Amino acid sequence: MIRTTILAMACLISITALGQHAKQQRFSPGKIWEDTEGTHINAHGGGMLFHNGTYYWFGEHKTAGRGGNRANVGVRCYSSQDLYNWTNEGVALPVAAEGSGSDIEKGSVIERPKVIYNASTGKFVMWFHLELKGQGYNAARTGVAVSDRPEGPYTFLRSLRPNAGTWPVNFPEPWKSKEVTEADLEAWSPAWRKEVAEGLFIRRDFGTGQMSRDMGLFVDDDGKAYHIHSAEENLTLHISELTDDYLGFTGKWAVMEPAGHNEAPALFKKDGKYYMVTSGCTGWDPNAARSFVADHIMGPWKSLGNPAKGEGASITFDSQSTYVLPVQGKEDAFIFMADRWEPQNAIDGRYVWLPIEFNEGKPELKWHEEWSLDFFDQ
Numbered sequence: 028m029i030r031t032t033i034l035a036m037a038c039l040i041s042i043t044a045l046g047q048h049a050k051q052q053r054f055s056p057g058k059i060w061e062d063t064e065g066t067h068i069n070a071h072g073g074g075m076l077f078h079n080g081t082y083y084w085f086g087e088h089k090t091a092g093r094g095g096n097r098a099n100v101g102v103r104c105y106s107s108q109d110l111y112n113w114t115n116e117g118v119a120l121p122v123a124a125e126g127s128g129s130d131i132e133k134g135s136v137i138e139r140p141k142v143i144y145n146a147s148t149g150k151f152v153m154w155f156h157l158e159l160k161g162q163g164y165n166a167a168r169t170g171v172a173v174s175d176r177p178e179g180p181y182t183f184l185r186s187l188r189p190n191a192g193t194w195p196v197n198f199p200e201p202w203k204s205k206e207v208t209e210a211d212l213e214a215w216s217p218a219w220r221k222e223v224a225e226g227l228f229i230r231r232d233f234g235t236g237q238m239s240r241d242m243g244l245f246v247d248d249d250g251k252a253y254h255i256h257s258a259e260e261n262l263t264l265h266i267s268e269l270t271d272d273y274l275g276f277t278g279k280w281a282v283m284e285p286a287g288h289n290e291a292p293a294l295f296k297k298d299g300k301y302y303m304v305t306s307g308c309t310g311w312d313p314n315a316a317r318s319f320v321a322d323h324i325m326g327p328w329k330s331l332g333n334p335a336k337g338e339g340a341s342i343t344f345d346s347q348s349t350y351v352l353p354v355q356g357k358e359d360a361f362i363f364m365a366d367r368w369e370p371q372n373a374i375d376g377r378y379v380w381l382p383i384e385f386n387e388g389k390p391e392l393k394w395h396e397e398w399s400l401d402f403f404d405q
């Protein structure tokens with residue numbers, strides 16, 4: 028009798044405990060999203076890795092207030108089996124101590140971390156946008172770190188500006204030796220835009236490496252990986268092939284949307300075609316998303332316009348893209364992952380996840396107050 032009573036009480040206690048953080052079964056875009064301990068998920072500008080049956084979500088650990096957009100902690104990792112319920116796996120890449128002089132020292136800017144797995148080396152490779160401490164957004168570098176385990180800890184290897192001394196594959200010969208410089212042109216004039224599109228900044232940065240700000244990674248079916256980044260003062264996207272170990276650049280790269288002013292690139296593949304969702308450049312404020320399609324990753328890319336439809340489409344439902352997640356085990360199921368930034372209190376930034384629909388070959392995004400993965404079975 029006593030044993031039965033104790034058992035019943037234990038059950039009651041655990042049900043009550045479970046009830047506090049009841050399992051989530053739906054996505055609620057823009058709302059507080061609690062992890063399994065009841066804390067709002069802290070993984071902004073995130074990316075996803077699926078490995079051995081588990082999803083790993085990596086993102087910027089933000090802190091409170093405006094200064095919370097700086098890297099005060101590092102890159103955080105969460106894991107999940109079902110995409111709704113996320114376990115905090117801790118800090119995957121910690122910042123280095125203040126005053127250490129490391130590129131990733133506390134107070135630098137670490138944004139949009141993405142992790143991919145290299146099957147031949149067995150290593151997990153993280154790339155991220157890095158701005159050096161005290162230099163605003165001028166450094167425009169990309170950083171790389173590596174780990175033996177998906178959740179880390181990751182070891183920082185180096186940061187760089189990619190593709191020094193190499194020309195894009197889609198860059199006409201005469202543009203390489205043009206002598207036009209920034210000083211010759213009025214910024215933002217039509218003549219300036221034309222020269223930007225014809226390599227003004229590529230030539231300027233040829234020796235030192237190209238700028239790299241907002242970035243994403245993509246691993247193709249043949250195992251080749253690509254680093255996609257906003258370069259040339261955010262005016263043009265660069266798509267760069269990574270070395271076989273994913274730790275460096277091969278020097279093969281292409282320009283995409285020259286002078287098109289794109290940020291927040293998220294690349295995915297469906298039915299042999301490459302798709303990319305991007306945003307315009309308006310700081311932390313949302314703007315209209317853009318979408319593109321290509322038969323080859325290095326282009327040419329064709330614009331498909333704003334994928335968002337309906338009310339809120341002109342500001343992408345108050346969000347900015349960060350990643351497109353192919354849902355495992357479901358055909359043609361892709362989730363648009365985006366951030367609703369809160370620059371005044373960075374830690375309160377929200378996540379906007381929406382299903383991608385396809386209409387006449389174009390990706391479409393519609394607002395859903397709530398939704399679940401069943402959406403893809405309809």
Ligand code: DGJ
Nearest residue numbers: 072138241290291310311
């Ligand atoms: C927009 C970018 O997409 C973000 O990652 C961040 O760099 C902000 N700009 C900074 O203003």
